[in-house]
Amino acid sequence: MLTLAALAAVAHVPIYPDGSSYQVDRNASISQVIYFPIGAGYVHVPAEHLAYGNDSTFVDVIIRDKDDAAQYTIQTQCGIAAPTWHCCDPTQGCAGVPVCSVKGEGHLEPFTQTSYFSLLPDLTSIACTSGDLKISVIRATDEHFTSDHPRGPMGIVVGRGEEFTFGELMSIGHYALLNHGAWWNEAGWTYWVFLTLVAAIVVVTCKMTESYGMKTPTVFEDKPRELFYWFAIVGFGAAFLETTTHTGIAQAPVAASGELGIAILIILLNLVFMGVILLNMYLDMDWIQSPVWAPLELGTAFSCFLLFGVGYYVAPSFWMCAALVRMYRLVSGAGSSNSLFS
Numbered sequence: 001m002l003t004l005a006a007l008a009a010v011a012h013v014p015i016y017p018d019g020s021s022y023q024v025d026r027n028a029s030i031s032q033v034i035y036f037p038i039g040a041g042y043v044h045v046p047a048e049h050l051a052y053g054n055d056s057t058f059v060d061v062i063i064r065d066k067d068d069a070a071q072y073t074i075q076t077q078c079g080i081a082a083p084t085w086h087c088c089d090p091t092q093g094c095a096g097v098p099v100c101s102v103k104g105e106g107h108l109e110p111f112t113q114t115s116y117f118s119l120l121p122d123l124t125s126i127a128c129t130s131g132d133l134k135i136s137v138i139r140a141t142d143e144h145f146t147s148d149h150p151r152g153p154m155g156i157v158v159g160r161g162e163e164f165t166f167g168e169l170m171s172i173g174h175y176a177l178l179n180h181g182a183w184w185n186e187a188g189w190t191y192w193v194f195l196t197l198v199a200a201i202v203v204v205t206c207k208m209t210e211s212y213g214m215k216t217p218t219v220f221e222d223k224p225r226e227l228f229y230w231f232a233i234v235g236f237g238a239a240f241l242e243t244t245t246h247t248g249i250a251q252a253p254v255a256a257s258g259e260l261g262i263a264i265l266i267i268l269l270n271l272v273f274m275g276v277i278l279l280n281m282y283l284d285m286d287w288i289q290s291p292v293w294a295p296l297e298l299g300t301a302f303s304c305f306l307l308f309g310v311g312y313y314v315a316p317s318f319w320m321c322a323a324l325v326r327m328y329r330l331v332s333g334a335g336s337s338n339s340l341f342s
Contacts, residue, residue, distance in 0.1 A: 012031045012032055012033035012109075012157060013030065013031065013032040013033070013163075013164060013168055014032075014033055014035065014112070014175045014178070014179070015032055015033065015034045015035065016035055016178060016183060017034060017035075017036070020036060020040055020041055020042060021041075021042040021043070021044070022034045022041075022042070022043050022044070023043075023044045023045075023046065024043065024044065024045045024046065024049055024158055025049075026049065027049055027052040027053075027159070027161070027163075028045050028049040028050050028052060028053055028057040028133075028158055028159050029052045029053035029057060029159045029160070029161045030159045030161045030162075030163045031058075031157065031158075031159045031160050031161055031162060031163075032157070032158050032159055033062065033155045033156070033157045033158075034155060034156045034157075034158070035153060035154075035155045035179075035183045035184065036137075036153065036154055036155065036156070037153040037182055037183050037184075038153070040136070040137060040138045040139055041136075041137045041154060041155075041156050042134070042135070042136050042137070043134070043135040043156045043158060044132060044133075044134055044135075045057065045128075045132060045133040045134075045135070045158060046132050047128070047131055047132050047133075050128055050132075050133060053159070055127060055128055055129045056125050056126060056127040056128060057125070057126060057128075057133065057158055057159055058123065058124060058125050058126075058157075058158070058159055058160045059076065059120065059124055059125075059126050059135060059156070059157065059158060060118050060119070060120045060124060060156075060157040061074055061118070061119040061120055061137050061154065061155070061156055061157070062116040062117065062118055062119070062154065062155045062156075062157060063102075063116065063117050063119060063152060063153075063154045063155075064114075064115070064116060064117075064152040064153050064154070064184060064185075065117075065152035065253075066102050066106065066117050066253060068139075068152050068154075069100050069101050069102045069117070069119060070089065070099050070100055070101065071089055071100075071139055071140035072087065072089060072100040072119060072137060072138070072139055072140075072154070073085070073087070073088045073089050073092045073094065073100070073137070073138040073139075074086040074087050074088075074100065074119065074120070074135075074136070074137050075135075075136045075137075075138075076126050076133065076134065076135050076136075077133070077134040077136070078126075078127075078128035078129070078130050078131060078132075078133055078134075079128070079130040079131025079132060080130075080131065081130055081131075083134075083136075085097040086100075086120060086124075087099060087100035087101070087119065087120075088100070089138075089139075089140050091140060092138065100119050101119070102117040102118070102119065103117075103118045103119065103120065103121050103122065104117070104118055104122070105254060105255040106253060106254030106255060107254060107257070107259070108247075108250055108251055108254055108257060108259040108260055108263065109179075109250070109259070110247075110259045110260070110262035110263035110266065111172055111175075111176065111262075111266070111308055111309070112172075112175055112176040112179040112180075112184075113176060113179070113180065113185075113243055113246035113247045113249070113250050113263060114179045114180075114184045114185060114246070114250050115250040115251065115253060115254045116155070117254075135156055135158070137154065137156060139154070153183060153184050153186075169306045170305050170306060172306075172308055172309040173305070173308075173309025173310075173311075173312045173313055174309070174313075175309070176243075176246075176309050176312075177191060177312065180242070180246050185246055185249055185250070187245075187246070187249065190241075190242060190245055190246070191238065191242045191312065194237075194238040194241040194242050194245075195234065195235075195238040195314070197238075197241075198234050198237035198238045198241070199234045199238075201237075202230060202233065202234055202237075206230075218281040218282055219281065219282065219283070219284045219289060224325055225322045225325040225326065226281060228318045228319070228321040228322035228325065229277050229280065229281050229318070229319070229322050231314070231315075231318035232273075232277055232311070232314075232315045232316075232318040232319040232322065233274055233277055233278070233315075234314070234315075235311050235312065235313075235314030235315025235316075235317075235318060236270045236271075236273050236274045236277075236310075236311050236315040237270075237274065238312070238314070239270045239310065239311050239312045239314075239315060240267060240270035240271055240274075242312070243263070243266055243267045243270065244267050247260075247263045247264070247267065250263075251263075266308045266310065269307065269308070269310045270310055270311065270315075273304065273310065273311065273315070273319075276300075277319065277322075280297075280322075291326055291327070291329040291330035292330065293326065294323055294324075294326040294327035294329070294330045295327070295330075297319075297322075297323040297326060298320060298323035298324065298327060300319075301316050301319035301320040301322075301323050302316065302320060304316035304319070
C-alpha cells in the first residue's frame with residue numbers, strides 16, 4: 001500500500017495563496033500549481049530557486065472552463081528585461097499577440113478529482129539568466145462574464161519534476177476537498193451532505209434490522225471496537241460517494257484517458273476497505289479475530305492517509321482506533337481480541 005502511495009507523486013503540488021500573488025519558496029523544477037479562484041494571478045520565482053533547473057523552468061497556465069481561454073493575457077519577465085507576451089486578450093492593447101487558446105483536449109487530475117485545460121503549449125520552458133522570473137496572468141474584466149457564464153478558476157503551474165514531501169502526501173485528502181470546493185470544482189458542500197447521509201443510513205439500517213429481528217450480531221456486539229468500525233464505514237462510504245461524484249464532474253468536459261483508471265481505482269479502494277472492515281465485524285473465525293493482526297491492521301489504516309487521501313481522514317482515524325483496541329489485547333497477553341470488553 002505504501003508503494004501505491006508513492007504513485008501520488010505524479011501530480012502537481014497544490015498551493016493556495018491568500019491573495020492574487022505568490023512567491024515560490026522551493027525548487028522551481030518541482031511541479032507546483034498555484035490556484036487563483038478569482039481575478040488575476042501573479043507568481044514571482046526568485047533566481048535562487050531557478051538555479052536548480054539551470055536558470056530555467058517549465059511554465060503553464062491552466063483553466064477549468066474551456067470557453068474562458070480567449071479572456072486571458074499571459075506575460076513572463078526575467079529581471080528588468082522587457083516582458084514576453086505569450087497570448088493576450090485584445091482588450092489589453094496588445095496588437096499582434098495571438099489570442100489565448102486551449103492546447104490539447106484537457107486533462108483529468110485523478111488524485112483531487114478535478115480537470116483542467118492548458119493555455120500554453122506542452123514543454124513551455126522559460127530561461128531566465130538575468131534575475132528573477134515573474135509570471136503575470138490577467139483575466140478580462142467583469143463585463144466579459146455574465147450570470148450564465150461566470151468566472152472560472154485558474155492556476156499557474158511552475159516546474160515539471162515529481163516530488164512530494166511526506167507532509168504533502170498526508171495532505172492529499174485535504175487538497176482534494178479544497179479543490180472540490182471554491183478553489184476549483186465549486187461544489188464543496190457535497191462531502192458534508194454525503195457524510196450526513198451515510199451516517200443516517202447506517203443508523204436507520206441498524207435500528208430497523210434490530211427492530212425486525214433481522215440483525216446479524218457482530219462478533220463483538222456493542223463493544224468499543226465495533227463502534228469505531230461503524231464510524232470508519234461511514235467515512236469510507238462518504239468518501240466513495242464524494243470521489244465518484246467529483247470524478248464525474250471532472251471527467252465530463254475532458255477526453256477520457258488513462259487517468260480515469262486511476263480515479264476509478266481510488267473510488268474502489270474505499271469499497272475494498274469497507275469490505276475488509278465488515279469481514280472483521282461479522283466473520284467469527286479465530287484466525288481473523290486474533291490480536292496478532294493488530295500491527296498489520298494499524299499499518300493498513302495508517303496507509304490510508306498516504307494512499308490518495310482514501311477515506312478523507314475520518315475513516316482511517318477511526319479504523320486506527322479499532323486497531324489500537326486489538327493492539328491492546330496483543331500487548332496485554334489476553335486471548336481473543338473480543339474478550340477484552342466481555
